[in-house]
Amino acid sequence: MKKTEWYKNRILWRAGKLHLEDYAWSNFVLSKKQCAKEILEATAGHGAPLYVFFLNDYVWTVLTDQYLVGRLDEVLSSVSLDELGEVVTVNNKILPPNELKIHANIIRAGRDKSEFWTPAGNAHFSLRNILGMFPLTVP
Template identity: 40%
Template sequence: MELTNAAALNLVISGDYIHHVSSKKEMNKSDWYENRIRWRARKHRLDAFFWEAFLLSNSAQAEEIAGVLKDYGTPTLVFWKNSDEWTVRYQRCLGGQS
């Protein structure tokens, strides 16, 4: 099957699957959300709460969070008090335990 340039823009190939995407805007929506969250966090000097920083400094706790909230994707921000009280900010939702 031969695709025209316009049709090719509406397909996203990931692994062995081809997903139809209605527009380029929709393809970048998740990235936009994450960039917006990070921009706002930096503006308020919350860089220390980024997932990557938490993962490097608290790998055991990061594995605990990843196990509990595995269906929501990769976290963006983590606010950790202890293993009984924490909040995680994803691109489109919040998760936590208290």
């Protein structure tokens, strides 16, 4: 089995357990065809999109079978799933932990400490949970 296939299977399995169906790429393509086309162009060469967290044309994050890719305020960032390093929730507003759980919407990952947007709440921590699996040891 190829590494990308193994990664895809693990991501889909974990995302299913975390109830991320609303963020599945296949649903996004059906509902926002033009946006999906633009995101595909921006993420070309970064693997097959599996999940997308979309706010608008300038703020989105895509999890592929190889990368975490996102646009945040005109900056396009990508980090290989093998090079995520420590994945943290950004707390720029210095919120107490109970408030952060409700309002957190930025993840920082990779050597360059790239930032990626997510919807606040369950989606944010579900993506962190998925990213915590990487890098995987492929059989």
